[in-house]
Structure formats: structure tokens, C-alpha cells
Amino acid sequence: xxxxNGTREITYVEAxxxxxxxxxxxxxxxxxxxxxxxxxxGAFGVSAGMHAQFGGERVIDTPISEAAIVxxxxxxALTGMRPVGEIQFMDFIxxxxxxxxxxxxxxxxxxxxxxxxxxxxxxxxxxxTGAAAQHSESLExxxxxxxxxxVVMPSSPYDAKGLLMAAIQDENPVIxxxxxxxxxxxxxxxxEPYTIPLGEPNIVREGKHLTVVATSxxxxxxxQAAEELAKExxxxxxxxxxxxxxxxxxxMIQSVVKTGKAxxxxxxxxxxxxxxxxxxxxxxxxxxxxxxxxxxxxxGLDIPIPYNRNLxxxxxxxxxxxxxxxxxxxxGDY
Amino acid sequence: xxxxxxxxxxxxxxxxxxxxxxxxxxxxxxxxxxxxEEKALDLYSLGKVHGTMHLSIGQEATAVGASxxxxxxxxxxxxxxxHGHCLAWGSQADLMMAEFMGxxxxxxxxxxxxxxxxxxxxxxxxxxGIVAGGLPISVGVGLSIRARNTEQVVMVVFGDGASNxxxxxxxxxxxxxxxxxxxxxxxxxQYAMSMPVEKxxxxxxxxxxxxAYGIEGVTVDGNDVEAVYEAVHNARQRAVAGKGxxxxxxxxxxxxxxxxxxxxxxxxxxxxxxxxxxxxxERLAGNLGMSKDDKDSLFKKAEAEIEKxxxxxxxxxxxxxxxxxxxxxx
Numbered sequence: 001x002x003x004x005n006g007t008r009e010i011t012y013v014e015a016x017x018x019x020x021x022x023x024x025x026x027x028x029x030x031x032x033x034x035x036x037x038x039x040x041x042g043a044f045g046v047s048a049g050m051h052a053q054f055g056g057e058r059v060i061d062t063p064i065s066e067a068a069i070v071x072x073x074x075x076x077a078l079t080g081m082r083p084v085g086e087i088q089f090m091d092f093i094x095x096x097x098x099x100x101x102x103x104x105x106x107x108x109x110x111x112x113x114x115x116x117x118x119x120x121x122x123x124x125x126x127x128x129t130g131a132a133a134q135h136s137e138s139l140e141x142x143x144x145x146x147x148x149x150x151v152v153m154p155s156s157p158y159d160a161k162g163l164l165m166a167a168i169q170d171e172n173p174v175i176x177x178x179x180x181x182x183x184x185x186x187x188x189x190x191x192e193p194y195t196i197p198l199g200e201p202n203i204v205r206e207g208k209h210l211t212v213v214a215t216s217x218x219x220x221x222x223x224q225a226a227e228e229l230a231k232e233x234x235x236x237x238x239x240x241x242x243x244x245x246x247x248x249x250x251x252m253i254q255s256v257v258k259t260g261k262a263x264x265x266x267x268x269x270x271x272x273x274x275x276x277x278x279x280x281x282x283x284x285x286x287x288x289x290x291x292x293x294x295x296x297x298x299x300g301l302d303i304p305i306p307y308n309r310n311l312x313x314x315x316x317x318x319x320x321x322x323x324x325x326x327x328x329x330x331x332g333d334y
Numbered sequence: 335x336x337x338x339x340x341x342x343x344x345x346x347x348x349x350x351x352x353x354x355x356x357x358x359x360x361x362x363x364x365x366x367x368x369x370x371e372e373k374a375l376d377l378y379s380l381g382k383v384h385g386t387m388h389l390s391i392g393q394e395a396t397a398v399g400a401s402x403x404x405x406x407x408x409x410x411x412x413x414x415x416x417h418g419h420c421l422a423w424g425s426q427a428d429l430m431m432a433e434f435m436g437x438x439x440x441x442x443x444x445x446x447x448x449x450x451x452x453x454x455x456x457x458x459x460x461x462x463g464i465v466a467g468g469l470p471i472s473v474g475v476g477l478s479i480r481a482r483n484t485e486q487v488v489m490v491v492f493g494d495g496a497s498n499x500x501x502x503x504x505x506x507x508x509x510x511x512x513x514x515x516x517x518x519x520x521x522x523x524q525y526a527m528s529m530p531v532e533k534x535x536x537x538x539x540x541x542x543x544x545x546a547y548g549i550e551g552v553t554v555d556g557n558d559v560e561a562v563y564e565a566v567h568n569a570r571q572r573a574v575a576g577k578g579x580x581x582x583x584x585x586x587x588x589x590x591x592x593x594x595x596x597x598x599x600x601x602x603x604x605x606x607x608x609x610x611x612x613x614x615x616e617r618l619a620g621n622l623g624m625s626k627d628d629k630d631s632l633f634k635k636a637e638a639e640i641e642k643x644x645x646x647x648x649x650x651x652x653x654x655x656x657x658x659x660x661x662x663x664x
Contacts, residue, residue, distance in 0.1 A: 031477075
């Protein structure tokens with residue numbers, strides 16, 4: 001049932017589709033391009049029905065050619081269009097890396113700021129679907145290491161819609177990382193178009209004992225962990241950066257100043273992961289003087305994602321891991 | 335779908351579509367390119383520019399013939415060996431020289447240098463430091479032209495080496511299935527750095543690869559400005575008529591090494607001399623029946639323009655370090 005302001009419960013995948021649809025209705029320069037996004041509706045159904053609605057000229061099915069998909073976005077963006085490319089699985093972005101890293105990210109700077117590349121590259125990342133090592137990667141940190149790219153990782157349907165509409169209106173190349181396991185998650189989303197500014201984090205839950213900084217699906221898991229911990233009288237504050245780069249860290253630092261403790265959680269492997277950036281920002285800031293415990297990271301094991309269901313489960317942080325780690329930090333048991 | 339058709343267009347067979355005035359102007363641009371690059375080399379030797387450079391001396395006819403067949407509304411995607419195409423596109427030698435010397439007044443405010451000169455306002459979408467890097471981008475420009483329903487085309491220039499990259503296949507395939515208005519201009523200068531074409535592919539003509547995509551493929555004498563003009567002109571007509579992309583191979587030769595580090599151990603002086611005897615500038619001047627004096631005075635005019643460009647560049651300010659972060663994000 002929609003509320004008075006048109007807010008109703010829809011899934012994450014519906015929120016992404018609504019952002020694409022409303023962006024295309026509002027701006028004829030916006031088009032979609034990718035593999036099996038047309039009649040098939042996309043490997044995860046994100047563009048279901050959009051080919052029928054907008055036609056093959058605006059929902060463009062491509063051959064299996066990731067470099068050309070990314071390059072097509074760069075060329076179209078340079079000449080006045082607003083392309084939204086889809087990379088079917090985040091793993092396949094490796095096949096388009098040259099165009100993304102050496103072209104999309106660099107042309108504006110190389111040309112002295114005289115060109116703009118307003119493109120979005122959407123891609124589903126993450127494990128948990130039994131798809132094993134080549135269809136389960138979380139590679140977002142790579143792109144935060146490339147000046148010129150923006151990296152967005154929505155954790156809820158509301159954020160997915162608002163951030164995607166903002167990404168499409170942005171003048172820069174944006175990597176928009178969805179999570180396969182979030183597609184079916186529901187949440188309140190306004191019907192009318194809206195944007196969430198790129199770079200602004202969100203306090204998902206307020207608490208006083210520990211700051212948990214989490215990305216993507218780990219925000220959902222942190223929320224579940226918070227309910228468990230609340231039963232023990234432990235109130236965690238959850239900060240979701242939402243945009244990994246650029247990231248305004250002021251809210252996160254304020255939170256750590258308040259709680260004195262911080263735990264960073266992400267699905268991607270731990271070594272050189274985004275958590276290292278978050279921890280660095282905390283310890284380089286005034287929050288350092290308020291720390292009552294080491295700042296800890298909870299992240300994916302340093303392994304490829306295994307196929308076996310139980311091994312896959314244990315390869316990345318789960319709710320119980322967050323509960324246990326948070327408990328240790330709050331109790332000083334580290 | 336058009337069948338692939340290959341034809342070595344000889345100079346004699348090329349139709350004389352160009353007036354004597356046009357050919358004269360083309361000759362001047364070819365001379366300007368040569369003097370620009372010779373000056374660039376001098377400045378490097380004098381330590382006035384740093385980094386490296388990729389010179390196209392010997393390949394001027396390809397650049398001038400190709401751009402000459404396009405309009406100001408069309409788009410160019412250029413290569414790392416792109417000074418010639420840039421000048422042929424109508425770029426100003428002074429702003430190019432300033433870029434070369436890393437000055438704030440350069441086309442890219444000194445941030446790009448020799449390998450990345452662009453002038454997006456003039457639809458010159460930039461030279462590219464990555465072999466085959468422009469090819470996927472050309473697909474997007476083609477899509478953009480189609481979406482905006484204009485009579486433009488995009489010409490993407492690349493070398494023989496780029497035709498062995500995966501991006502070549504993905505891009506030409508995609509442009510062919512959608513009949514996009516893209517001209518794939520392959521400058522076959524016989525070497526990918528040190529790798530000769532005959533060792534890097536199992537075919538005699540790169541244009542034969544067009545057959546794999548069901549598009550037109552043409553090989554022309556890249557040192558014959560009229561033949562290049564003709565081939566690009568025809569490709570443009572096909573593109574705007576909705577008949578899709580064309581792969582044009584221009585056979586030519588670079589007299590200088592790949593870049594500043596090249597000692598040229600992979601080729602003989604005799605081979606270089608054989609190609610110098612087919613020099614595109616001498617050839618066009620000969621076709622125009624120019625006397626030595628006429629030719630010298632036209633070269634002098636080009637030299638004067640380059641001297642002015644150097645004066646402008648040398649007098650131009652360096653970028654301010656305070657602005658170093660500008661241009662990363664819009």
C-alpha cells in the first residue's frame with residue numbers, strides 16, 4: 001500500500017529498474033547497453049520489460065564484448081549521450097578494464113578538463129549464489145584506486161533508486177555496484193523520482209557502544225547483528241558510506257569520536273580491501289584521540305569464492321561473525 | 335550485408351576529385367606536419383620537451399588525405415602517433431606545440447602532452463596512448479550519431495599492431511552488426527614497434543579482415559594522398575547512407591623509430607631508403623609539377639608557421655601547481 005507521499009515497499013531490483021525507467025523517461029539521452037538486457041531482461045531481471053517499453057534503440061543488446069560495451073559508453077558519453085552500461089557479473093569487468101581505467105577515468109584529466117564522460121556502469125557483485133570463483137567477485141576497491149571514477153554501492157532499495165538516479169545525472173563515470181543477494185530485499189521507496197547526492201554516507205542505525213562501518217550487503221547483516229546485540233544491551237551505530245569514492249568521512253569520524261570504537265565490515269577480501277582505507281581515515285583523524293580499542297576489520301577471507309555451500313558461507317562475514325566481533329570489541333576482549 | 339571487396343587503388347586509378355588548389359593546400363599541410371615533427375625532435379634534443387614522442391614522418395599523406403575527405407561535423411579518434419592527424423584535422427600548430435612543451439596554453443593545458451592531444455570542441459576526441467584504445471570508443475560515437483540522427487561519421491585511426499588486439503575484433507563486429515557510421519582507418523606502417531606485419535599476422539592485407547565482419551575492406555597506397563582521400567570519401571558516403579562501417583588499410587612507412595628509445599635494429603637502412611624514395615611529399619609536389627623553388631618556398635612558409643608556434647609555446651606559462659587537482663572530476 002502506498003503511503004500519502006507515494007512511498008511503498010518494493011524490492012531492490014525493482015528500485016534499480018524504476019531509477020532506470022524514470023531516468024529514461026526524463027532524459028532522452030539516457031540509454032541502456034549490455035548483454036542480454038533486452039527481451040531476456042538481464043541476467044538478474046533488472047531490465048525486465050524495458051525493451052518492450054523503450055525499444056531496441058534505447059535498450060541495446062550487445063554481443064559478448066565487455067571492452068566494446070565500456071568503450072561504447074565512453075564514446076557516447078563524450079558526444080552528448082548518457083549511457084548506462086551493464087556488466088553482467090562484476091567479475092567480467094576484468095574484460096573491460098582498459099576502457100574503464102585508461103579511457104573512461106582518464107580522458108577528462110588528460111584533455112585538461114575539457115571533456116566530460118557522464119556514464120554509469122552497473123554491475124552485480126558478491127557471493128552467496130553458488131556461482132563459484134568467477135561469478136562472485138567483490139572488486140569495488142580496485143575502482144576506488146583509480147582517480148576519475150566514482151564508486152557507488154547501495155545497500156537498500158531506497159538508496160539504490162536515489163543513488164542510481166544521481167549517478168545517471170552525474171558528469172563523471174560512475175561504477176554502480178549492486179549485490180545479487182540484495183535484489184530480492186524489500187524496503188520503502190518513494191514513487192516519485194529523487195536523488196541521493198553521491199559521496200554522502202548514511203547513519204543507518206544510531207548507537208553508543210561501537211561504530212560499525214559496513215558496505216552493501218554487510219549493512220543488512222550489520223542491522224541483523226545489531227538486533228542480536230541489543231538483546232545484550234549493546235547498541236551499535238551503523239555507518240554506510242554508500243559512495244566509496246568520493247567519500248565524505250566526517251559522519252563516520254564523528255561517530256567514532258562518540259563511540260570510541262570502530263569495526264569495519266565488507267565482503268571483499270581483507271588484504272588491501274576498502275576497509276584499510278576506512279581504518280586509515282579513522283586513525284588519521286581526530287577520532288584517534290578517542291579510540292578505546294583497536295580499530296578492527298571483518299572482511300572476506302583471502303581466497304577465491306569456493307563452490308561448496310558451506311565453504312562459500314564461511315568465506316565472507318555473516319551475521320554471527322559481526323555479532324562476535326562486535327561483542328569482543330565492546331567488552332575489551334581482543 | 336555488403337560483401338568484402340578489396341582493391342589496391344593505384345595512383346593512376348584514383349579519380350581526380352580534388353582541384354589543384356585543394357591538392358596544393360594538402361601539400362602545405364603535409365609539409366607543416368613534417369616540419370612540426372622535425373622541430374619537435376629538435377626541441378627534444380635540446381631538452382626543451384621531456385617524455386617521449388612518436389613521429390609520423392613519412393606517413394603525412396595518410397593523415398592529410400583522410401581528414402580531407404571528412405567534414406567539420408565529423409569526429410576523429412586518433413593514435414599515439416597522431417600529430418599529423420591532429421594538424422590535418424585543422425588543429426593549430428601553436429596550441430599543439432604549447433601542449434608538447436607542457437604549457438598551460440596547450441590544447442590539454444599541459445596535462446596530456448604529445449600522446450593525448452585533443453580538441454573536443456572541434457570533434458577531435460583525442461589521441462590515445464593505448465594501442466586499439468580508440469576502437470571501442472568509436473562504437474559509442476557511432477551509436478551517439480545514430481541516436482541523435484545526424485549526418486556525421488566518426489573516423490578512428492589505429493596502426494597495424496592494433497589490428498591484432500581483441501578490441502579491434504569486438505569493436506568492428508559491433509559496428510558492423512549495427513551498421514554504424516564508423517570509418518576504421520588502419521595506418522599500416524609495417525611495424526608494431528619492432529614487430530613486422532609479416533611476422534604478426536598470417537594474411538597479406540589487413541583489409542582482408544573486413545570479410546570476417548561482412549563490411550567493405552580496402553587497401554590503398556597510404557603515401558598517395560589522393561588515393562587515401564578517395565577511399566575515405568567513399569567510406570564516408572557509405573556510412574551516411576546507412577551502409578555501415580569500412581575498414582581502410584593505408585600502406586605507409588615511418589622513417590623514424592617507434593619512439594625516442596628505438597635503435598632500429600629490426601630493419602635495414604636500405605629498407606628505409608626504399609620507402610624514402612616513395613616519399614609522399616615529393617610525390618605530390620611532383621604530381622603538381624612544382625619546381626624546386628616553388629617547393630622550397632612552400633616549405634619555408636611551413637617553417638615560419640612552426641617557428642611562430644614555438645615562439646608562442648616558449649612564451650606561454652607553465653601550469654600552476656596549485657591547479658594540479660583540476661580536471662579529475664567534473
